[in-house]
Each structure stands twice: as C-alpha cells, then as structure tokens.
Amino acid sequence: PESMILKSQSGAVRTLVLNRPAALNSFNGEMHSLLRAELESAAADVGVRCVLLTGAGRAFCAGQDLADPLVCPDTSQPKDLGVAIERYYAPLVRRLRSMPVPVVVAVNGVAAGAGANLAFCGDLVLAARSASFIQAFGKIGLIPDSGGTWLLPRLVGRARALGLALLGDKLPADEAERMGLIWRSVDDAELLPLAQALAERLAGMPTKALVATRRAMDEAQHLDLTHALTAEAKLQRELGFAHDYQEGVAAFGARRAPVFTDR
Ligand code: T3D
Structure with a gap:
C-alpha cells in the first residue's frame, strides 16, 4: 500500500x-x-x-x-x-x-x-x-x-x-x-x-537568517524590548560572521545574484 x-x-x-x-x-x-x-x-x-x-x-x-x-x-x-x-x-x-x-x-x-x-x-x-x-x-x-x-x-x-x-x-x-x-x-x-x-x-534565500528570524520572533514574545534588542545583537553578530552575509553584500556590490549556502 x-x-x-x-x-x-x-x-x-x-x-x-x-x-x-x-x-x-x-x-x-x-x-x-x-x-x-x-x-x-x-x-x-x-x-x-x-x-x-x-x-x-x-x-x-x-x-x-x-x-x-x-x-x-x-x-x-x-x-x-x-x-x-x-x-x-x-x-x-x-x-x-x-x-x-x-x-x-x-x-x-x-x-x-x-x-x-x-x-x-x-x-x-x-x-x-x-x-x-x-x-x-x-x-x-x-x-x-x-x-x-x-x-x-x-x-x-x-x-x-x-x-x-x-x-x-x-x-x-x-x-x-x-x-x-x-x-x-x-x-x-x-x-x-x-x-x-x-x-x-x-x-534560494539565506536559510540560516530565515530560521534565526523565526527563532528571534518566537523568543521575543516573552522578552521586554531591552532583552529583545540584546537577542537581536547576538544573532546579528553570528550572522554577520557567516558566509551568507558576506555573499549577500558581495553580490549586491557586484550587481550579481547571490548564492547562499549556509544552513
Ligand atoms: O485523541 C488524542 O490522542 C488527543 C489528541 C487530540 C488532537 C485532536 O486533533 S482532537 C480533534 C480531533 N478531530 C476532530 O474532532 C475532527 C473530526 N472531524 C470532523 O469534525 C469532520 O470530519 C470534518 C469537519 C473534519 C470534515 O467534515 P466532512 O463533513 O467534510 O467529512 P466527514 O463526513 O465528517 O468525514 C469523512 C470521513 O472521514 C468519515 O469517514 P467515513 O464515514 O467516510 O468512513 C469520517 O468519519 C472520517 N473522519 C473525519 N475526521 C476524522 C475521521 N475519522 C477519524 N478521526 C477523525 N478525526
């Protein structure tokens, strides 16, 4: 069956x-x-x-x-x-x-x-x-x-x-x-x-960032603004060091389509 x-x-x-x-x-x-x-x-x-x-x-x-x-x-x-x-x-x-x-x-x-x-x-x-x-x-x-x-x-x-x-x-x-x-x-x-x-x-989008967005929004539901801002900084730090951000910025500068690979 x-x-x-x-x-x-x-x-x-x-x-x-x-x-x-x-x-x-x-x-x-x-x-x-x-x-x-x-x-x-x-x-x-x-x-x-x-x-x-x-x-x-x-x-x-x-x-x-x-x-x-x-x-x-x-x-x-x-x-x-x-x-x-x-x-x-x-x-x-x-x-x-x-x-x-x-x-x-x-x-x-x-x-x-x-x-x-x-x-x-x-x-x-x-x-x-x-x-x-x-x-x-x-x-x-x-x-x-x-x-x-x-x-x-x-x-x-x-x-x-x-x-x-x-x-x-x-x-x-x-x-x-x-x-x-x-x-x-x-x-x-x-x-x-x-x-x-x-x-x-x-x-085709930066998977890691999409998933971090979901997580940050879910977690922010029980945070005050100050703590949500701290959480955003922590995630943005991680993402800023990741490949996809480098690729996104490089592709934007070169006016080409980005190729995102982080997961
Ligand atoms: O129990 C636990 O472990 C706890 C977990 C709970 C989680 C839950 O999801 S609780 C809620 C369970 N679901 C329901 O109460 C919904 C029951 N179904 C309905 O209310 C209706 O079927 C629908 C509104 C979804 C659709 O209505 P309709 O008129 O379009 O179709 P129908 O004729 O009622 O159903 C068609 C067939 O599917 C029918 O079987 P048959 O007569 O053709 O052999 C019907 O019995 C079957 N069916 C529909 N829903 C269920 C089901 N059979 C088993 N379980 C169902 N939930």
Whole structure:
C-alpha cells in the first residue's frame, strides 16, 4: 500500500504529503512516526532548504484519528491523552517549529483540531479558498492542543483566539487570512503552484537568517524590548560572521545574484 506520507524533491524543496485521504488525513500512530522521520530526514539533509507540507485528497488533516487508540490498544480502557500529546503531538510541534529550514504549509482542504494547529506551525501558510479551519477540540470536551493555546492568541489576539476555540466554528480560508491566522488564501487551482514557487523562493534565500528570524520572533514574545534588542545583537553578530552575509553584500556590490549556502 501507498505510504501515509508521500515524499518528493524538486531542487532544494522537499515536499511531504499527508496521505490518508479516506480518513481525511487524520493522524494515527503510523502517520505520526512517518512524518516525524521524514522531518528528521529533511532537517539532516543539506540538500533541503525548504519543506513544503500539504495533504492528499479533499482535506489537509482532521487532527487525531478518533477511531485510533494511539496510546492504549486496549479499547476497554480510557486512553491517557496526556501521553498521546507528550509522545506524539508535542514532539511534532517542536520539530516543525525548530526546523533548520523554512516550512511552507499548503492547506488544501479542511484542517481540524490538531490538523489546524499543525498547519499554523508553518512559517508561511497558504490555504486554498475552499479550505477551512476548525478548532474542533471544544466540541469533544478538549482544549486546543498541538500548540493551539500558545499559537492562537499570538496569531490573532485573545478575543479571536477564544472565539475560535470556544465556538469551534468552521472558519473559511479568506476569513483566516483576514484575521491574520495564515499568510494568504488563494484560488484552489493556484494553491500548489504558488506554494511551490514560494518554497523555491525561500530555498534560494539565506536559510540560516530565515530560521534565526523565526527563532528571534518566537523568543521575543516573552522578552521586554531591552532583552529583545540584546537577542537581536547576538544573532546579528553570528550572522554577520557567516558566509551568507558576506555573499549577500558581495553580490549586491557586484550587481550579481547571490548564492547562499549556509544552513
Ligand atoms: O485523541 C488524542 O490522542 C488527543 C489528541 C487530540 C488532537 C485532536 O486533533 S482532537 C480533534 C480531533 N478531530 C476532530 O474532532 C475532527 C473530526 N472531524 C470532523 O469534525 C469532520 O470530519 C470534518 C469537519 C473534519 C470534515 O467534515 P466532512 O463533513 O467534510 O467529512 P466527514 O463526513 O465528517 O468525514 C469523512 C470521513 O472521514 C468519515 O469517514 P467515513 O464515514 O467516510 O468512513 C469520517 O468519519 C472520517 N473522519 C473525519 N475526521 C476524522 C475521521 N475519522 C477519524 N478521526 C477523525 N478525526
């Protein structure tokens, strides 16, 4: 049978496709393991300078497969969701948010529960206009996991974060863009070409600086301005000694295209 994660490479862009379309690409243990392994492999491969994540079929991802035990194969026992989160979702979120290359997410259809919050982990999130986002957790008696409690207020502020999480309504891609949850909502037919072009563009940029930008912005969320300025100085010092900055300045001076290689 076809793998639950499809992998392909075009230039320096590694594309990973969630591939359990009959279950709306919801996560079971195997899909978790395969995705983690593919992200590790992309992170370790110097030939990869951007990861593009999307889904097969009509959904991006419906979150946890509610029919899959994940951590407690004895279905007569209630499963320990804390273990499921600690063992599967939390490591996946940390892996995505600390990838050494930028991550583009192309949301091809509905993204529900953990599927929505994993999408929001991307550095640039595009969504097909027909796609939608649902914080489905509240409807089944849970809180937004996979970073939802951290991500949502940061992306859209407390009022909207709580509105999304408490009501669990289906939010169309256009509204998600308007709220600042995602980068762009685009015509369905344009989703993959635009995501690919964006990923290629990022892959040609100074990877180290892009990743440092993400890290600095995430860390600055809990710093005051003075400490954020200190953190910027530290990162800028490191980047200033790195190849890509020398190359960027040299290329600018010589009016030629830069060739960035740091990762
Ligand atoms: O549990 C833990 O380990 C803790 C971790 C929790 C993380 C979470 O993600 S909790 C949230 C889990 N997700 C959900 O609650 C979403 C459930 N799904 C839906 O609400 C709807 O399916 C959608 C809104 C996503 C799509 O609706 P619609 O009408 O387009 O499709 P559908 O008919 O509901 O679903 C199509 C099929 O996919 C259907 O199967 P069938 O009847 O064709 O055999 C449906 O059962 C299946 N499916 C959809 N989502 C899930 C799923 N099967 C298992 N788990 C799912 N999450």
